[in-house]
Amino acid sequence: MFTRILFPTDFSNHTHRAMDCIGGFPAIKEIILLHVLDLTKISSPTVRGSQEENAKKHLKAGEETLGRLGARVFSCIEYLSSGTVFECICATAQRENVTLIVMNAGGGGFGRGVHLGSIPFGVIHHCPVNQLILHHRMIEGLVDERYELYCPMLLSKVLFPTDFSSLSEKALDKVTSIPGIGEIILVHVMAQHRFSHQNEGKCASLQQKIDVLCAKVLKRGITARGTVISGDPVSALLQYAESEDVSLVCAIPSGKNRITELLTGCVTCSLAEQTNRPVLILKDIS
Numbered sequence: 001m002f003t004r005i006l007f008p009t010d011f012s013n014h015t016h017r018a019m020d021c022i023g024g025f026p027a028i029k030e031i032i033l034l035h036v037l038d039l040t041k042i043s044s045p046t047v048r049g050s051q052e053e054n055a056k057k058h059l060k061a062g063e064e065t066l067g068r069l070g071a072r073v074f075s076c077i078e079y080l081s082s083g084t085v086f087e088c089i090c091a092t093a094q095r096e097n098v099t100l101i102v103m104n105a106g107g108g109g110f111g112r113g114v115h116l117g118s119i120p121f122g123v124i125h126h127c128p129v130n131q132l133i134l135h136h137r138m139i140e141g142l143v144d145e146r147y148e149l150y151c152p153m154l155l156s157k158v159l160f161p162t163d164f165s166s167l168s169e170k171a172l173d174k175v176t177s178i179p180g181i182g183e184i185i186l187v188h189v190m191a192q193h194r195f196s197h198q199n200e201g202k203c204a205s206l207q208q209k210i211d212v213l214c215a216k217v218l219k220r221g222i223t224a225r226g227t228v229i230s231g232d233p234v235s236a237l238l239q240y241a242e243s244e245d246v247s248l249v250c251a252i253p254s255g256k257n258r259i260t261e262l263l264t265g266c267v268t269c270s271l272a273e274q275t276n277r278p279v280l281i282l283k284d285i286s
């Protein structure tokens with residue numbers, strides 16, 4: 001499923017460390033290492049030349065690092081004279097027909113998306129390509145057993161929230177087609193009713209739906225289990241992800257229009273912004 005990857009880089013230590021985590025997807029065939037050179041922030045030809053040379057040097061080193069994964073690695077510099085960096089990343093991803101954008105999140109930006117980073121925030125909302133979001137604070141703590149869980153074993157324990165919609169089921173089919181998945185945990189977040197007997201009856205009905213989906217996943221040779229939890233969708237999922245110590249959280253955009261999502265926020269972006277876990281955002285479910 002994820003055979004051609006775009007990896008935008010600013011050459012930071014966090015981004016370099018994130019390269020190690022790409023190996024968690026065993027079916028990768030090609031990786032495009034991208035650096036966006038923002039010409040609107042360059043004051044002179046001399047500065048531009050210096051930054052170009054520095055970028056080429058770092059890109060070559062990145063090619064060598066990623067080449068150890070066994071995939072073909074290309075690098076490119078995009079020159080931004082107008083617009084935004086995230087728009088440039090989106091345009092490159094679509095032009096190069098990649099199946100996944102891997103982004104390092106955290107810091108950089110003001111206002112909405114400050115904890116996620118303004119560039120990943122923009123990509124999440126505007127780009128139709130699948131995305132893997134990694135976090136500074138998660139990457140910094142990757143040593144020994146934690147490194148084994150979150151990098152080479154990125155797909156070892158996958159949390160998949162479901163609302164039982166047709167979109168959700170199609171996304172589940174996509175996820176189960178990814179090679180190397182160890183276990184899938186299906187979770188549905190139920191809104192709480194005022195009366196406890198209503199909660200009990202609805203929970204039992206929803207658990208039956210979860211069990212049906214688990215059986216479907218098991219037929220594909222993937223370990224699966226599931227549960228129904230209640231509460232605010234984002235808070236409940238974040239708490240459950242921590243309690244299960246999952247290696248990856250899947251998220252599916254709600255399908256609301258872009259203006260509504262930008263004004264009110266969305267579960268997908270909130271999950272990516274608030275969790276320490278890697279988040280796989282499935283945009284292309286066709």
